[in-house]
Amino acid sequence: MNFDELKKQWDNQSSEEVQINPDIEIKKEANTTIDKVRKVMKKDFFFQLTSFPLLLLYPFYFEIHSTIIWWMIACIFAIMTVPLYYLIKFYKSSYRLEYNSLRNINWFYYNFKSSVNIFTLYTYTVCILCILFMGSIFIEREMFLNVEDPIVLFTIIIISLILYIIFCIWVMKWWIKKLYKKPLEDLKEILNQLEE
Structure with missing residues (x-):
């Protein structure tokens, strides 16, 4: 069989018989989404690493060098390291x-x-530990103890903690929604298309 005969057969072949798998485009889209997720995770990982040195600055900023504070920092490091791993x-x-x-x-x-x-979960845990850490600093520095009425002192501490918790939860939810929600939804949609 020579080249001219092959060319004739090619020209005579119906284009309807040649079907391209539609899953190829969907899988290509999944690869693009996965690459985006990896980029976001890499950036977020380096951002998370900045929190480690910042944590070490707190005792120097508040001028507290007790062993309890340094022990709590070591525990926070351990808790931050496990999920990052x-x-x-x-x-x-x-x-x-x-x-x-x-x-x-x-x-x-x-x-x-x-x-x-x-x-x-890691963010919730770190928020709780930061509350513990800040409470220890306030106790060590004897802040708020110049308030004469213990009810006012207790109210100030409770309101501060509630506002801090609300702020941390809001920031965490915003952060996850901004960075991870869209790629997660895109991947779910791709999986639904592939399973059909």
Whole structure:
């Protein structure tokens, strides 16, 4: 068979017989979304690392060098390190897979979703520890103790803590929504398309 015969057969072939798999475009879109997620995670990881040195500055700022404060900082570091370890592990293992199958995209989606949940719990834990830390600083520095009425002192502390908790929860929810909500929804939509 020569080249001219092949060319004739090619021209005579119906274009309706050639079908391109529609999943290829969807999987390409999933790869793009996964790449965006990785970029966001990398930026967020480096942002989170800035909180470690800032935590070390508090005792110097408030001029408190008691062993209790340094012990609490060590505990906060330990609590901050464990979730970051799992997030880094997920980030690194996400590069080992090729996202050309439903199974791998599914794996990424559910691990990414659990990573967002870990990040949320991690933030709540750090907020509670910061409340403990700031309370210790106030006790060590004997702040608010010049208030004569204990009811007023108690009210000021409770209102301050409630406002701090509300602020932390609002910032955390805003942060997660801004960085992670859209890619999570995009991946869910891609999975729904692939499963149809």
